[in-house]
Amino acid sequence: MSQSFQIWKKQGTTFHLVPTEKFKTTTVLVTFSAPLEEQTLTSRALLPYIMEKSTAAYPSMKALREPLETLYDAGLYADASKFGEEHVISFQLDIVRGDLVRHETLLEEALDLLEQMIFYPDLTEGGFREQFVKQEKRLHALRISSLYDDKMRFAQQRLLELMAPGEAVSLPSLGTLEALEQITSSSLRDTYRSMVEEDRIDVFVVGHVTQDEMEDALSFLPSHAEKVSHYIPAQKQVAGVKRSSETQPIKQGKLHLGYRVAVDPTSVDSIRMQIVNGLFGGFPHSKLFMNVREKESLAYYAASRYAALNGALYVYAGVETKQAERAETIIGEQLTDLKAGVFTDEELTQTKAMLINARRQILDQPGQLIGWLNGSKMRGLTLEDEIHIIETATREDVVRLAATIELEAVYLLRGEE
Amino acid sequence: MEQVTYHDTDETVFFEQLDNGLAVYLLQKKGYEKTYATFTTRYGSIDNRFKKDEQWVNVPDGIAHFLEHKMFESEQGDVFQQFGRLGASANAFTSFSRTAYLFSATSLIEQNLETLIDFVQDPYFTAESVEKEKGIITQEIQMYQDNPGWRLFFGLIESMYAKHPVRIDIAGTPESINQITAEDLYTCYQTFYHPSNMVLFVVGNIDPAETLALIKANQAKKNYADRPAIERDYGVEPKAAARKRVELELDVKTPKVLIGYKDTSLGGEEQLRRELTSELLLHLLFDQTSSTYLALYEDGLIDDTFSFDYSSEEEFAFATFGMETEDPDRFITVYEKLLAARPVFEETEVVRKRNMMQGKFLRALNSPEFIANQFSRHALAGTNLFTLPTLIASITKEEIEARFDELFALENRSISIVKPYA
Numbered sequence: 001m002s003q004s005f006q007i008w009k010k011q012g013t014t015f016h017l018v019p020t021e022k023f024k025t026t027t028v029l030v031t032f033s034a035p036l037e038e039q040t041l042t043s044r045a046l047l048p049y050i051m052e053k054s055t056a057a058y059p060s061m062k063a064l065r066e067p068l069e070t071l072y073d074a075g076l077y078a079d080a081s082k083f084g085e086e087h088v089i090s091f092q093l094d095i096v097r098g099d100l101v102r103h104e105t106l107l108e109e110a111l112d113l114l115e116q117m118i119f120y121p122d123l124t125e126g127g128f129r130e131q132f133v134k135q136e137k138r139l140h141a142l143r144i145s146s147l148y149d150d151k152m153r154f155a156q157q158r159l160l161e162l163m164a165p166g167e168a169v170s171l172p173s174l175g176t177l178e179a180l181e182q183i184t185s186s187s188l189r190d191t192y193r194s195m196v197e198e199d200r201i202d203v204f205v206v207g208h209v210t211q212d213e214m215e216d217a218l219s220f221l222p223s224h225a226e227k228v229s230h231y232i233p234a235q236k237q238v239a240g241v242k243r244s245s246e247t248q249p250i251k252q253g254k255l256h257l258g259y260r261v262a263v264d265p266t267s268v269d270s271i272r273m274q275i276v277n278g279l280f281g282g283f284p285h286s287k288l289f290m291n292v293r294e295k296e297s298l299a300y301y302a303a304s305r306y307a308a309l310n311g312a313l314y315v316y317a318g319v320e321t322k323q324a325e326r327a328e329t330i331i332g333e334q335l336t337d338l339k340a341g342v343f344t345d346e347e348l349t350q351t352k353a354m355l356i357n358a359r360r361q362i363l364d365q366p367g368q369l370i371g372w373l374n375g376s377k378m379r380g381l382t383l384e385d386e387i388h389i390i391e392t393a394t395r396e397d398v399v400r401l402a403a404t405i406e407l408e409a410v411y412l413l414r415g416e417e
Numbered sequence: 418m419e420q421v422t423y424h425d426t427d428e429t430v431f432f433e434q435l436d437n438g439l440a441v442y443l444l445q446k447k448g449y450e451k452t453y454a455t456f457t458t459r460y461g462s463i464d465n466r467f468k469k470d471e472q473w474v475n476v477p478d479g480i481a482h483f484l485e486h487k488m489f490e491s492e493q494g495d496v497f498q499q500f501g502r503l504g505a506s507a508n509a510f511t512s513f514s515r516t517a518y519l520f521s522a523t524s525l526i527e528q529n530l531e532t533l534i535d536f537v538q539d540p541y542f543t544a545e546s547v548e549k550e551k552g553i554i555t556q557e558i559q560m561y562q563d564n565p566g567w568r569l570f571f572g573l574i575e576s577m578y579a580k581h582p583v584r585i586d587i588a589g590t591p592e593s594i595n596q597i598t599a600e601d602l603y604t605c606y607q608t609f610y611h612p613s614n615m616v617l618f619v620v621g622n623i624d625p626a627e628t629l630a631l632i633k634a635n636q637a638k639k640n641y642a643d644r645p646a647i648e649r650d651y652g653v654e655p656k657a658a659a660r661k662r663v664e665l666e667l668d669v670k671t672p673k674v675l676i677g678y679k680d681t682s683l684g685g686e687e688q689l690r691r692e693l694t695s696e697l698l699l700h701l702l703f704d705q706t707s708s709t710y711l712a713l714y715e716d717g718l719i720d721d722t723f724s725f726d727y728s729s730e731e732e733f734a735f736a737t738f739g740m741e742t743e744d745p746d747r748f749i750t751v752y753e754k755l756l757a758a759r760p761v762f763e764e765t766e767v768v769r770k771r772n773m774m775q776g777k778f779l780r781a782l783n784s785p786e787f788i789a790n791q792f793s794r795h796a797l798a799g800t801n802l803f804t805l806p807t808l809i810a811s812i813t814k815e816e817i818e819a820r821f822d823e824l825f826a827l828e829n830r831s832i833s834i835v836k837p838y839a
Contacts, residue, residue, distance in 0.1 A: 022448035024427075024779045049721075061714065065706045069769045072776025096779045100427065139720040142671055146722075146741060149565050149669040249668045249838065251559040283506075284497040294495075297552030300560055318560050346502070353504030360450040360523035366783065415563075 003363050005373070005382070006211055012224030016373045017214055018206040018366075024100060026107055026207030027366040028093040030118060030221075031374075032199035035230055036087040036168040042175025043183055043191040044087050048078030050128055050136050050188065051091075055116040059124075067113060072096040072103070074110045076117060083374075084231035084265075084309035085168045089195055091118050094366070097208060107209075108217070115220045121192060127185030128192075137180055144174050151413060152316065155254040159314065159411040162244050163258045169233060169310050200227035204373055206366040232265060232378065235311055238406045245412040253321035254413040255328060258314055259335075262404040265308040266378045271389045272397050276405070277306035278351035279343055279398065280334060281315060285350055287334040287343070292317060298327050313405060321414045328410065339402045341395060348395060355390050359383055418629055423803040426782055430792075430803065431625040435633060437641040438613025440796060443628055444620040446785060452621025453521045453785040454530055456537050457793040460609035461514040462587040463732060467608055468648040476605060477596045478582075479554075479589015482511040484602050486550055487542050488518065496536045505529045513583050514730045515797065517790065527631055530619065534635050540606045542599040555591045565667055565835050569675045572663045573737065573833035577679045579659035580652040583733050611644050612636070616793045620785040651732055656681060657828040664834045672836040674748060675739030679829045682734040689800045692729040693774070694812050694820045695736060699725045700770045701762055701817065703738060709755045718748050731798050736824060745834050756825060759818070767814045774809045 006017040034040070058064035068074045075094035080087070093114045098106035122129055148154055160170040201221060205214050238260045263269045274282070281288035281304030292302035302317040319327045337343065362368045362383065372383070381389075422429040431443040462482060466475050488509070489496040500507040505522035518537050522529045561567045571586055578584040588594070619628055658679045680695070682688050702709050703725050713719035725738035742748050781787045792802045 020448070022446070023783050025783060060711075062706045062711055065704070066769065069704070069706060069773040071772075073773045073780065074776070075780070094780065096776045100425075100779055101775070135714070135717060138717060142720065142722075142741065142743070145670040149671060151563055251562045252556065283501065285495075285501040293553060297549055298556075300553055300556035318556060320556070320559075350498070350501040350504075354501060354506060357504045357506065357521075357523050361521065363450045364785070 003383075008211070009226065010215065011221070012226045013201040013203060013221050015214065016202065016204045016370075017209065017211060018369050018373070019209060020206065021208045023207060023366055024097055025366065026095050026097060026209060027205070027370065028111070028114065029090055029204040029370050030114070031088050031090040031202045031204075032195045033083070033086045033088045033202070033229065033231070034195070034199045036082055036085050036171065038168075038171060040191065041087060041171055042179035043188060044089060044195070045080045045173065045175040046136060046140050046180065046183060047188060047191055047195070048080050048089055049140060050132055051117060051121055051192075052076070052078040053132060053136070054122050054129075056120045056122045056124065057116055059122055064113075064117075067109075071106060071110050072101055074113070076110070076113055078117065080173070082169070082171070082173050085233050086229065086231035089199075111217050119196070119220060123189060125185065127189040130185050133183070133185045133188060137183060140174070141177055141180055144172070144177055144180070147172070147174065151248075151250060151254055152318075155256045155411060155413045156314070156316070158244065158246070158413070159256040159258050159409060162242050162409040162411055163312065164236075196222065200229060202374070204370040206369050231309065233310065235262060235264075236260060238408045241407050242409045244409075245414055247414040250413070250415040252318045253324050253415045255317045255319055255324050256314065256411045257328070257331060257407065258312060258409040258411075260406045260408050261306065261311050261313050263308070263311065263401060265311065268381075268389055269401060270308045270379070271381070271386050272393045273306055273308065273401050274355055275348070275351055275390065275393055276338065276398055276401050277304055277313060278355055279347055280304045280313075280338055283351065283354050285347065287338065288315065288317075288331065291334055292327055292330055296326075296330060298323050298330070302327070302331070321412075321416070324412050324414075332407075335402070335405065339399065339405070341399045343398075345395075348398065352390050352393070356387050359387055359390075418625070425806045426779065426803060428782065428803065431629065433629060435612065435636050437636055437639075438611065439636060440616045441629060441632055442616065442618045442792060442796065443623065443625040444618075444788060444792075445623055445625055446621055449622050449785065450523045451521050451785060452523070452526045452529075452619065452623060453519065453789055454533055454617070454619040455517045455519040455789045455793055456533055456615065456617050457515055457517040457797065458609050458615045459514065459797045460516050460605070460614065461512050462585060463513050463582040463651060464609065464649055465582050465585070466650040469604060469608060473650065474604065476601050477589065478585045478593040479587070480594075480597055480601060480605055481516055482588050483550065483554060483594055483597050484605055485509045485511045485516050485518075486554060487547065487602060488537060488540065490541060490546055491536055491539060492541050496532070499532055499536070500529065503529050503532065507533070511587055513587065514732060515794065517793065519789070521785075526621070526623065530628070530631065531635055534617070534632070537610065538639060540603065540610070542602050544599050547597065547599050547602065551594055551597075554588060554594055558586070558588050558591055558594075561586070561588065565669050565673055568665060568667060569673050569739070569833050569835045570737075572665050572835070573675045573677045573831055576660040576663040576831040576833055577658045577677050577735060578733075579655055581654040581733060582651060608647060612641055613644060614647060616796045618789040618793050620789050654733075658831040660831060662832040662834070664836065666838045667835050669835060669837050671741045672743065672745050672834060673739065673741050674745035675737055675833045676749070677831045677833070678736045678824050679831070680734040680736060680824055682730060682732060684731050685799045688729060688731070688734065688798070689795075690808060690812070691820070692727060692734070693805070693808055694816050695727040695729075695824060697767070697770050697774065697809075697812060698817050698820050698824070699727060699736060699738070700773065701766060702756070702760065708760075709752065712755055713748070713751060716751060718742065718744075718751055745836075749832065759821060762814055762817065764814055767817065771809055771812070775806055778805050778809070
């Protein structure tokens with residue numbers, strides 16, 4: 001494994017570059033990060049949907065998308081997401097390498113469109129165009145209500161609300177229908193201006209590009225005073241297990257459990273915590289899969305996920321509603337075993353091998369590379385460092401970290417019984 | 418070993434057909450950490466009636482998928498664990514016409530590759546373990562029953578096809594899988610898992626000569642008798658769609674509509690050309706740059722949940738498009754009106770779409786998974802994935818326009834709708 005990464009700061013923007021020739025594409029991601037707040041969330045969630053539809057110079061979807069098609073299906077998209085206690089609006093360009101299609105200026109032409117999208121939106125009417133805003137508000141309302149139709153996501157959202165009512169981490173990432181109502185084309189313009197003027201900017205590039213070429217190509221980025229990040233939530237105490245359930249006319253029940261994990265997300269222990277999660281429910285050899293599914297045939301899926309930034313661990317299982325109680329008992333027993341060190345050396349070795357395999361594979365996908373760079377910036381560790389930490393973690397580390405896991409909430413979406 | 422370099426994609430494929438009939442393809446991806454291998458049989462959910470010892474036999478629906486699950490059990494225990502010990506992640510999937518087993522790993526590639534080949538070539542089922550699997554698969558089926566997109570899609574397929582087994586859910590039903598016995602599994606295994614019905618594809622930072630030597634040595638240890646071609650029966654399917662429209666009520670907030678146009682499959686190279694022509698046509702009609710999309714968008718009838726697809730296999734083919742919408746019927750009326758006049762395409766638009774499809778293909782080649790899965794699909798159909806750039810460049814505006822007339826005949830159409838409980 002010998003991939004180099006370059007990270008530097010210039011005029012308040014942090015650049016992350018992965019120079020490589022192995023891909024057929026160049027990927028550029030520009031992110032704008034601000035504190036996650038209820039008042040701005042819905043407006044910031046809607047903004048990218050409007051910005052990716054048109055710009056001042058390309059004033060319709062057709063006008064903007066036609067050149068992208070001609071440039072060999074250049075991907076150019078805007079998106080919004082939550083990252084701990086920050087809200088991130090991102091613009092991504094994904095473009096075929098010019099030498100493969102004998103089109104030398106391909107990257108430059110595509111970067112121009114990226115610049116147009118971010119810095120020259122269609123504000124000719126003072127705000128964003130009324131017609132687009134009206135249309136996109138309606139579509140966004142549809143997106144928000146469709147969350148109900150995806151039962152796994154629905155149940156997870158309910159669990160988050162149960163764990164941290166009213167807090168940033170449990171805010172729905174698309175925003176709320178009530179807040180959406182209030183948005184106007186001029187309020188959206190204000191949201192846009194604050195994004196460009198106030199947010200912290202990060203740039204990620206993966207491809208056959210040098211540091212100089214990259215600074216040159218992205219010289220359109222504004223110069224800012226350096227901004228600090230504030231995505232890491234405070235640690236929380238558990239005060240008893242909260243429970244909630246609802247019934248819907250569905251075939252399969254969804255059992256979601258939320259645990260608090262007292263591990264600092266910037267610490268080396270947060271890497272080791274992934275071994276604990278791996279033993280518990282991260283893989284097909286994990287305790288949850290082997291016991292809830294293979295041994296008891298109670299579920300098709302039963303898995304866990306460690307969300308380092310949220311200081312939480314979640315367990316999900318799709319079960320027959322009348323078996324939910326039994327499934328919860330078995331899940332609890334697996335955690336008790338883990339805390340007591342009841343796992344074999346083979347399980348530990350296997351979990352480490354899987355985690356290391358997954359880390360090496362990150363280098364083979366531009367999107368995953370960027371995701372890893374973004375997620376690991378708070379730790380300042382290299383991929384090699386992470387692999388070394390996993391390799392050298394001990395059984396004692398696992399038991400020590402498992403001891404910090406505490407059940408906080410149980411949500412059950414009941415089906416027909 | 419044959420070796421072909423495709424200059425327009427900068428990729429080289431190595432090939433050899435072994436004595437037992439197995440087709441082996443290798444592709445070297447320099448600089449990649451991971452090696453990804455798929456071992457695919459041309460056997461899927463539609464193969465529920467075939468000849469065994471001169472007799473036609475019918476097997477329960479969902480058995481190909483059930484067999485896929487059970488292959489992961491061996492006399493030495495769970496195959497997932499064997500891969501886990503080698504630091505690899507393994508998986509498998511069953512489609513209408515194929516079952517594929519795969520792993521991805523960044524170390525111990527040789528052991529992992531042998532593990533893959535050996536477990537797929539060593540069936541082991543007991544009555545007890547077959548019974549236990551029924552509980553798990555029943556939960557898998559129930560999970561899909563609650564998935565509106567899945568129900569919408571199968572609602573459409575059931576409505577388009579009268580007899581063809583493509584209309585049956587890949588996993589079967591709780592009732593059909595309950596009938597499955599260990600003996601049925603062996604029957605299917607022996608019929609469809611002969612090397613001559615399979616393709617092995619390995620992509621990664623490998624040495625092709627060494628990898629081939631390993632595969633050959635592995636196969637030389639196993640005795641496979643020659644075997645005649647497999648006879649399969651899918652019934653006689655009328656050309657027109659069986660039903661016009663189906664509606665289903667589910668626990669959803671937003672209705673969903675999917676429209677299908679049933680096509681016929683010509684098989685092989687001819688079908689590949691038809692598939693690509695159909696895709697160009699769908700892009701011309703429904704991309705965000707099309708006049709249809711624009712008209713629907715301005716009417717507030719279309720959003721980013723809209724998608725379209727052309728599904729093409731040796732035995733069947735169909736085009737679909739659909740989305741979530743508050744008013745499916747208004748969407749249907751408006752799109753019908755837009756397509757009623759045969760659209761005239763500009764030469765420049767066609768050039769743009771060809772560029773787009775070329776670029777889409779090149780971008781996909783970043784993914785070893787895409788290469789292995791798609792190359793295997795093509796190899797089993799007698800076509801070659803890496804001929805796509807040349808083929809796309811050769812498709813004319815006239816061919817696309819002729820495709821419009823063939824595909825969008827009203828008698829080929831079915832509509833599937835999922836809506837909230839009244």
